[in-house]
């Protein structure tokens with residue numbers, strides 16, 4: 001995720017924070033030091049309240065981190081690659097390489113987050129009752145942290161997708177019906193309903209209770225939940241549509257290729273300007289050896305086009321390839337994961353074509369316009 005920076009690495013996972021987290025951190029420390037703690041526990045000095053506020057905010061950060069880490073570690077055990085965790089305003093986001101492929105995996109991954117929060121709540125609660133520490137700032141902070149973790153666990157257990165509880169609900173419906181799209185739709189609609197409810201409660205707080213800040217905060221979380229539920233439903237439906245189409249149905253059976261010795265100048269004239277391609281596979285004796293794109297051409301000055309062979313500017317490694325029998329969703333995943341515009345289609349070391357983002361978008365557009373299912 002952009003606009004975030006890396007803090008450290010745990011179990012091969014990069015832990016980063018979104019820059020907005022800094023403001024939230026300051027805000028939390030301030031509202032605890034000036035509001036919550038002095039109200040609940042009067043009679044201590046300002047410095048004590050500030051130290052409590054700052055430590056408690058740091059511990060909220062640790063709590064959210066442990067919650068996210070629990071999701072990620074279970075995902076890893078289930079064979080899903082986890083690159084990074086980004087902590088931001090509303091909690092955290094684990095950057096998974098893939099979605100869980102089975103309902104049981106999704107269930108385990110989702111439920112472990114809230115469970116971790118509840119376990120943390122129990123630990124903080126227990127610690128706050130150690131006799132020597134009760135009635136002092138340490139105990140006050142610990143019981144506050146117990147409360148926050150109960151809230152974190154409970155909020156995330158709301159059964160609306162994409163909250164953890166929504167994922168649990170989805171995995172149950174998915175497991176019993178075998179239909180991922182239907183399961184996502186139901187869990188997503190519940191998520192949208194919770195989103196609208198939160199917005200409603202937020203408005204109630206703003207206009208009837210007169211508490212602008214709490215109201216805005218609730219409405220914002222509601223809006224966020226609503227729009228991510230909507231986006232998730234659309235995304236899963238799209239993935240499902242793409243997984244019904246085979247790559248071979250979308251690529252030209254006699255693809256345009258060029259040899260490694262062709263000059264850049266020739267290639268630009270013959271391929272890019274005449275056939276409106278933006279990339280072309282490079283083959284030597286029918287064997288795929290690389291790919292050249294417009295981006296590669298831009299790297300060398302115009303004067304050198306006529307004397308530079310394509311093999312000097314082409315990408316050799318890593319070549320992202322799919323087989324004609326793969327489904328288009330597999331290709332789409334590669335495009336998104338590696339942020340590239342096209343994948344090569346390869347069959348028995350031979351080049352069987354190119355599949356670009358534009359091809360996929362065109363396909364979706366015309367099937368939509370003609371009312372076809374795929």
Ligand SMILES: [Zn+2]
Pocket residue numbers: 067068071113114156164
């Ligand atoms: Zn979670």
